[in-house]
Amino acid sequence: MRLNPAPTLLAALMLCSLGACRRAGQVGGGAEDLVSKVLFTATGSYDAQADLKERIPGGLRRTTWTTKPPLPVQKIVLQYDSDARPLAWFLNLSGAQFTAQALAGDGAAQVDTPQGQGWRPAKGTRLEDVLILPTGQDSMNILTRSFITQNEPSLLEAFRAR
Known part of the structure; x- marks a missing residue:
């Protein structure tokens, strides 16, 4: 009697791929980190x-x-250019x-603006093209370079400044 190796091989491949998914999630912090949620909120995922x-x-x-804000805040107001x-x-x-400062992350630079001190996240991060301006004890504005330009x-x- 000859056995078909396909089911055994398929099961082994599935187990290996699940292990790789788990490691990738651990290294990258997963899709539910704060920066991801900010970006998903800004781009429409929670509309x-x-x-x-x-x-x-x-x-x-x-x-x-x-x-029911998608971030750990009481209120979110998002303005965006509908074309971009x-x-x-x-x-x-x-x-x-x-x-x-926590949102800006490690390596962020503190910058002076006409609206007070703010934070520029480090180059190479997912928020490198934003300016984060604290507006009070527990509030802040987050603006993209394109929004600021316009x-x-x-x-x-x-x-x-960097």
Whole structure:
């Protein structure tokens, strides 16, 4: 009697691939880290659970979360350019359970702006093209370079300093 090795081989391959998935998740911190959630929020992944979506002048849109924000905060207000959402957005976070410095991460540079001191995450990080401005004890604004270029040009100097 001759056995078919295909089922055994398939089972072995599946076990090996599951181990690789587990290691990759451990190394990268998984998809649920704070930076990922900020980026997913800004680019629309959590829009379905927003409390309010509206159009505002200048080709911008605003999305607000108060009931069930996707980040550990009390309220999120997101403004974005509807033509370039992944690149041009502004988040206002209120009641945050983390600091601007913690979000900026290791290697972040502190910068002076007309709106006060802020943080520039390190080059090579997922937030390297944003400016994080604390606006109070537990609140902050997070703005992309593209959003600043279009709507807040006085803040552009923060991207020159490192």
